[in-house]
Amino acid sequence: VGPVAISALVALAFGVMLVRRRSLATLLVAAQALLLGVAALSLAGDRPTEFAVAAVILLIRAVALPALLAFTRRRTPEPYLVVPATTVLVRLLVSAVVVLVAVTSIPPLGLGDRPAEHGAVALLCLGIAIVVMRRPALLQVLGILVAENGIYLLAISAPGGLPSVDRAWRPLRPGARRDCRHRLHPEDPRRGGLGGHRSPEGAP
Amino acid sequence: VTDAATPLIAAVLAVPLGTALLVVLMPAPAAADRLNLATSALTAALALALAVVALVAAPDVAARGSWYVLDTAGGAFLALVAVVGLASAAMSPFYLRHTGRSWFTARRSHAWYYAAFNLFWAALLALPLTDNLALAWLLIEATTAASALLVAFSGKRSALEAGWKYVVLTTLGLAVALLGIVVLFVAAGPDGSGFGRLDWQILAQHASALPEEATLVAFVLILVGLASKIGWAPVHNWLPDAHSEAPPPVSAMLSAALLPTVLLIAWRTKLALEPALGTTTVQELFIGFGLASLAVAIPFLWRSLPWKRLLAYSSLEHMGVLALGIGFGTPLAIAGVIVHVAGHGLAKALGFYTAIPLLRQDPSTAERAPRGVVRTSASTATAMSVSLLTLSGLPPSPLFVSEVMILLGGMDAGLIAVSSIAAVLLALGFLGLAHALLEGLLGEGRRASRPTRSAGAIAVLAGIAALALLGMTVAAYALPGSEIVEALMRSGA
Numbered sequence: 001v002g003p004v005a006i007s008a009l010v011a012l013a014f015g016v017m018l019v020r021r022r023s024l025a026t027l028l029v030a031a032q033a034l035l036l037g038v039a040a041l042s043l044a045g046d047r048p049t050e051f052a053v054a055a056v057i058l059l060i061r062a063v064a065l066p067a068l069l070a071f072t073r074r075r076t077p078e079p080y081l082v083v084p085a086t087t088v089l090v091r092l093l094v095s096a097v098v099v100l101v102a103v104t105s106i107p108p109l110g111l112g113d114r115p116a117e118h119g120a121v122a123l124l125c126l127g128i129a130i131v132v133m134r135r136p137a138l139l140q141v142l143g144i145l146v147a148e149n150g151i152y153l154l155a156i157s158a159p160g161g162l163p164s165v166d167r168a169w170r171p172l173r174p175g176a177r178r179d180c181r182h183r184l185h186p187e188d189p190r191r192g193g194l195g196g197h198r199s200p201e202g203a204p
Numbered sequence: 205v206t207d208a209a210t211p212l213i214a215a216v217l218a219v220p221l222g223t224a225l226l227v228v229l230m231p232a233p234a235a236a237d238r239l240n241l242a243t244s245a246l247t248a249a250l251a252l253a254l255a256v257v258a259l260v261a262a263p264d265v266a267a268r269g270s271w272y273v274l275d276t277a278g279g280a281f282l283a284l285v286a287v288v289g290l291a292s293a294a295m296s297p298f299y300l301r302h303t304g305r306s307w308f309t310a311r312r313s314h315a316w317y318y319a320a321f322n323l324f325w326a327a328l329l330a331l332p333l334t335d336n337l338a339l340a341w342l343l344i345e346a347t348t349a350a351s352a353l354l355v356a357f358s359g360k361r362s363a364l365e366a367g368w369k370y371v372v373l374t375t376l377g378l379a380v381a382l383l384g385i386v387v388l389f390v391a392a393g394p395d396g397s398g399f400g401r402l403d404w405q406i407l408a409q410h411a412s413a414l415p416e417e418a419t420l421v422a423f424v425l426i427l428v429g430l431a432s433k434i435g436w437a438p439v440h441n442w443l444p445d446a447h448s449e450a451p452p453p454v455s456a457m458l459s460a461a462l463l464p465t466v467l468l469i470a471w472r473t474k475l476a477l478e479p480a481l482g483t484t485t486v487q488e489l490f491i492g493f494g495l496a497s498l499a500v501a502i503p504f505l506w507r508s509l510p511w512k513r514l515l516a517y518s519s520l521e522h523m524g525v526l527a528l529g530i531g532f533g534t535p536l537a538i539a540g541v542i543v544h545v546a547g548h549g550l551a552k553a554l555g556f557y558t559a560i561p562l563l564r565q566d567p568s569t570a571e572r573a574p575r576g577v578v579r580t581s582a583s584t585a586t587a588m589s590v591s592l593l594t595l596s597g598l599p600p601s602p603l604f605v606s607e608v609m610i611l612l613g614g615m616d617a618g619l620i621a622v623s624s625i626a627a628v629l630l631a632l633g634f635l636g637l638a639h640a641l642l643e644g645l646l647g648e649g650r651r652a653s654r655p656t657r658s659a660g661a662i663a664v665l666a667g668i669a670a671l672a673l674l675g676m677t678v679a680a681y682a683l684p685g686s687e688i689v690e691a692l693m694r695s696g697a
Contacts, residue, residue: 147379
């Protein structure tokens with residue numbers, strides 16, 4: 001994921017922290033999910049399974065969830081203006097400070113992609129800050145989604161990505177665990193290896 | 205054993221899951237009560253059989269399958285979840301009889317309560333068995349989903365608020381833990397085995413090859429995230445509200461089964477990653493959470509609190525004690541931890557069940573501390589006494605033995621200052637709870653009220669619990685140096 005896209009993701013999260021209207025905040029989170037979904041689709045490339053998983057996640061997070069939240073918002077109109085717990089300026093300052101401190105203090109996470117690591121940490125912190133500083137329940141849900149988008153960003157930025165659903169639990173199927181140990185202990189038959197010093201493929 | 209264990213484990217999970225589906229179809233509340241009680245007895249029997257297999261096999265791992273591990277620690281926690289679940293299932297009809305309308309009509313409320321209850325229980329039963337960090341995370345999320353519905357079950361404004369707070373705070377905490385899991389997954393390096401590289405055993409075997417900095421970040425994130433679910437200070441804010449507002453049998457499940465079971469996941473993660481991080485770093489984190497939890501809980505134990513809220517802060521205190529025990533990590537402290545988990549579970553569950561007759565006899569105790577319960581109901585007073593005296597750590601309570609073991613274990617580890625501070629805090633906690641009990645039993649209160657059916661049930665339960673707790677005290681003396689402790693020292697790995 002490029003630095004411009006990461007900056008856009010963080011800017012959208014700042015928007016959720018600052019805007020008053022729940023409908024606008026929902027749109028911002030939907031845009032964030034759309035951006036991440038498109039990035040995941042482009043990374044999946046010509047691998048059909050990964051592409052399908054990324055597409056389903058995109059549909060759920062950028063379309064279905066915002067639609068559900070919009071429906072909830074319509075069913076729960078504000079009978080009177082909810083006075084924010086803090087002013088826009090205070091929210092902006094506090095969230096900026098939280099993000100700056102978190103981003104500068106976090107050590108490398110091992111992705112080898114510092115902008116993505118910083119973006120993920122910033123989104124997680126902004127999500128937590130939104131939950132803490134915004135009073136309406138729907139905005140708190142949006143805060144959780146922003147935090148989850150941070151993890152989503154980290155996951156798609158991981159080298160090779162995280163395994164998709166079909167691959168993720170392959171070791172849970174009988175036989176697969178042995179295969180996993182066999183890769184980790186190729187020399188030890190007691191741990192599922194083939195013995196000797198052969199690689200799983202039998203190469204020297 | 206593995207061949208025999210696999211279908212048994214499947215049955216342990218299938219029975220509550222099946223009950224959750226079936227019970228919704230029950231036409232009448234009484235039928236739902238009967239079905240739930242029967243299937244709960246079956247679930248508990250199966251889970252206890254598995255636990256016995258695991259404990260008998262110590263110090264070896266009894267069985268290891270495609271997604272599960274049946275080891276000593278898992279067996280001990282599985283037994284606890286089974287017993288507390290069965291007792292909660294047995295006490296639930298007494299609570300539901302007088303709830304009337306909640307989220308649902310009075311006629312349907314039993315069925316939906318039991319459906320959520322069984323889903324929650326199934327997730328709790330699966331947690332001690334899981335052999336994989338990512339799968340454990342999923343199951344912990346599942347416990348949140350099911351138990352949040354139960355916390356808000358009464359439909360009262362305060363219950364909805366508590367349920368919401370619980371969902372939001374624990375979900376955020378678990379998001380932090382998930383970030384840690386992703387970081388750990390990346391640190392473990394690509395090997396094409398999917399999330400299998402996050403199996404406890406695989407992690408432990410390769411911990412020394414993990415990059416130290418990234419693993420430390422991952423561990424801190426995972427531990428902080430799990431702390432929000434365990435209820436360790438300072439991320440415990442949901443705990444007092446959720447425990448106070450949930451139906452008493454559910455509060456018992458939350459405090460006596462959920463918190464320790466998530467603690468087991470933190471413990472397994474510690475054991476798996478300790479070789480990569482070194483003992484000191486890991487130890488400091490656990491001890492920090494332990495002391496913070498004790499320090500935050502003790503002042504509340506001295507305040508005049510409603511019964512369930514008092515028990516909630518007592519949970520915070522005891523989770524702190526367990527964090528210290530795991531942090532010290534010596535064989536004596538670990539023996540203390542397992543006795544503490546069992547003793548706390550039984551005593552705390554009994555305390556929450558006592559709230560059923562207590563609130564029935566004097567509904568104002570939902571808002572203020574109970575007073576003069578001896579004059580209101582002797583059986584309720586007896587159950588309160590057994591629960592609170594055990595929780596305060598008064599001899600011959602097993603918690604006295606376990607706390608002594610943990611403190612001595614801390615001294616064994618050379619952490620004399622930490623052990624001394626913990627001893628002072630525990631003494632203050634004891635005085636706070638003893639004061640609350642005396643006020644609750646003997647203070648100025650209402651006169652005797654008509655005995656309720658739940659008071660009769662709680663008297664029977666108090667008798668059984670008292671005997672079991674005494675048995676635990678005796679067994680605790682035999683535990684140090686045994687093969688069970690040897691197995692616990694490397695649980696899961």
